[in-house]
Amino acid sequence: MNRIAQGLTLVLLGAAALTATVATDLYLNWVKPGFGPFLVAAGIVMALLGVLVVAAELRGESRGGPSADAAHEAHGHGEEGHDHSRAPRVAWLLLLPVLAVFVVAPPALGSYTVESTAESSGPPPRENRERSGAFDDGLEDAAPGEVVPLDLRQFVMRAWIDEERHLAGRTVELTGFAVPAEGEGWYLARLQMACCAADAVVNKVLITDRPAPEADSWWTVRGTWVEPEGELVEVSEHRFSVEEIEEVTDPPDPYE
Structure with a gap:
C-alpha cells in the first residue's frame, strides 16, 4: 500500500x-x-x-x-x-x-442476541432494591385506568424491585421486537445499551396469550403484568397479558 x-x-x-x-x-x-x-x-x-x-x-x-x-x-x-x-x-x-x-452494514442486534443470552438483565444488586420508590416512569402519577407507556427496561425494573407492586392491575404499553421462546409463547424484547452494542443487555417479557409473530418484527402491546407469587426478585422471567397488539411499521431506536 x-x-x-x-x-x-x-x-x-x-x-x-x-x-x-x-x-x-x-x-x-x-x-x-x-x-x-x-x-x-x-x-x-x-x-x-x-x-x-x-x-x-x-x-x-x-x-x-x-x-x-x-x-x-x-x-x-x-x-x-x-x-x-x-x-x-x-x-x-x-x-x-x-x-x-x-456493502454489508451490520444490522442492530435482535432476536438472535436474545436467544443466545440465557437470561435477561436480571434484578439489580440488593443495595439498589431499597430505591424501589425512586422511579421516573410516571406510573404512580397516572390516573386510574390510564394507559401508561413504559420502556421495557422500566417495566422489568418495576416488576423486579417494586415491592409495593404498583404495576398490579395497571394497563401499560410496551414496544419491542418479537423473539421465539423455546417453550410456550414468545418474548417481547428490547436491548439496553450503556455505550455500544458490545455491552447490550436483554430486557424481555413472556407473552403466552397471543400467537407468536415473526422473529424480529416490532410490536406495541397494551395489557397488564401477570403478578407472580412469592418474592419478586426470585422470578426468573416476568409475564405479560396482552389486551391489544399492533405491529410497528417504523421501529424506534433499536436500543433503550
Missing part, C-alpha cells in the same frame, strides 16, 4: 463514518445517539488527513521528486532495502470497516 493508497483509505474511512452519521442513522445500530457528534468529528478529520496525504504525494510527484528506488539507493539500501513509503500489507485491513458500512 503506497502513500496515495494510504490517503485514499483514510478518505474512505472518513466517508464511511460520515455516511453512517450524517447521511443516515446507521450508527444507532452500534452506539448510543450521544456518540454521533464524535463520529462526525472523527470522520471529518480522517477524510481531511487522507486528502492532505494524497495531495502532498501528488505534489511531490509533479515536482519531479526522486523515485522511491532512487531514494533508497541514495541511502545505501541497495536492492535489498525496504520501501518506507509503503505501509505493510496488513494495512489493507483498514478497508474492512468501509466495506462493512457501504
